[in-house]
Amino acid sequence: MKTEKHLESRPKKTFFSPRTIKRLKDKAAERIKEKFLPNNKIIKIVLIGGSVKNSFGKYDSPGFRGSLYSDFDFIIFVKDNYKIPKWLKKEPMGKPFPDDKLNLAYRNKKFIDKKYDIEVFFIKEKNIKNKKIQKLGEMVGIPMTKKSRHKNWIIYEKDVKIEIVKNKNLTKTEKDAINKARVDDWGEKNRRDFKKHYEPDTLWFFVKKGKKIVSIGGLRPIKIKYLGKTYNIKGICSTISVVRMKGYGRVMVAFIINYSRKTGKTLLGFTGKTEFFKKVGLGTKKDFIKRFVYVNPKTKEKIYDSDGDGIYYDGKDKLISKILKTKSPVYIGVEHW
Incomplete structure (x- = not known):
């Protein structure tokens, strides 16, 4: 030619x-x-x-x-x-x-x-x-x-698939994969004990290419108290692309958004890097963590955090939209997720 x-x-x-x-x-x-x-x-x-x-x-x-x-x-x-x-x-x-x-x-x-x-x-x-x-x-x-x-x-x-596993059903291989990703991205102090740090019904999303895990994300059950009412939402956690620049992180986020659409659950997480999440369909709010107050269940001590932007997807309860309309504090029972 x-x-x-x-x-x-x-x-x-x-x-x-x-x-x-x-x-x-x-x-x-x-x-x-x-x-x-x-x-x-x-x-x-x-x-x-x-x-x-x-x-x-x-x-x-x-x-x-x-x-x-x-x-x-x-x-x-x-x-x-x-x-x-x-x-x-x-x-x-x-x-x-x-x-x-x-x-x-x-x-x-x-x-x-x-x-x-x-x-x-x-x-x-x-x-x-x-x-x-x-x-x-x-x-x-x-x-x-x-x-x-x-x-x-x-x-x-396209040769990728998604697997969703409850925390209580994780295999040792899956736990090791999550911890390796966390340590590689954020350091040894972020290694986790899955029985201690996560609820049994925490959902883990594994994006796989063949048998290889290429992206990871989690959704934790979180209770939030706002203006005297309790809301049950899902906390976005451990969103990590193991293999980068191939679109796998985008695939993972698309699946957790689809989970929200199907279940009606509001999704909420905190990060220092919102640009990617905004591009793939999540809402973002700068310094959003300042609105949230952790209440220690034993001492009732209130702990405030000032370092973290919000990423979210509003569910049927429209909780995030409600929070954004006021300046009232939001109380959470999990300090970091």
């Missing part, structure tokens, strides 16, 4: 530093996952091109394809009945295959930082294993197989 004419005369390009490329690449990957996931009809999302080859940068004037900058090239492998979102704009020049029905290329201008374009090329499942199409794709730089010679970055793969 011949190189397209419009690719033969690109202006000179000045590459950005590897550090800048990584920052932009990570931002582009997160934005794409934010727009497309979760979706059970998406099989895999792959980033190719200059951003993974460290040749991403700025063109000399007049630029290329109407932009002074490199673009981000994504390949999305989808089920045959996947419907391409209407917000994407068809790219008439994206024709790597001789059969135009296969050329599902789309381009959106200034999609990242209001500066960098994205090109998204869709490949349907029926074509993924077609040997002829595989060969044609590889010839034009599309990584059609796991053994592809073309450098690429897999930012999402």
Whole structure:
């Protein structure tokens, strides 16, 4: 297959530093996952091109394809009945295959930082294993197989499943996995005794790729007293991606949100990093922990905390909405979860 004419005369390009490329690449990957996931009809999302080859940068004037900058090239492998979102704009020049029905290329201008374009090329499942199409794709730089010679970055793969286990039913292997993730992220002092630190009905969410745990999250039963009324909610805890930058954390959060939708339970947690959780569908509130007062059940001592932003998902009781409308204190029976 011949190189397209419009690719033969690109202006000179000045590459950005590897550090800048990584920052932009990570931002582009997160934005794409934010727009497309979760979706059970998406099989895999792959980033190719200059951003993974460290040749991403700025063109000399007049630029290329109407932009002074490199673009981000994504390949999305989808089920045959996947419907391409209407917000994407068809790219008439994206024709790597001789059969135009296969050329599902789309381009959106200034999609990242209001500066960098994205090109998204869709490949349907029926074509993924077609040997002829595989060969044609590889010839034009599309990584059609796991053994592809073309450098690429897999930012999402569907071959994952979720398992939900009650704390009282955790195996030693599962306990070890949670503790390893906690210690790796937050240090040895965060190792936990599961009988001592968690209720028997605490729910643990394990995102697995094959048999490997790639993301973890927990929901603890928490009682909250607010304006004289007691609410039973779920406390978000130990949300950790064991394998990062693959979309597994997003999958895990999607499942706990789905749990809230099905059960009507309000979800609440505290963190110092709300940006990710805001992107994946949870509400956030800066310094929210200042509203909550821990009451020691033995001494009745009141303990206040000032370090923590809130992440939440309102359930049927609309508890978080109620709390946000007043400045009244909220009393909790668990100091840290």
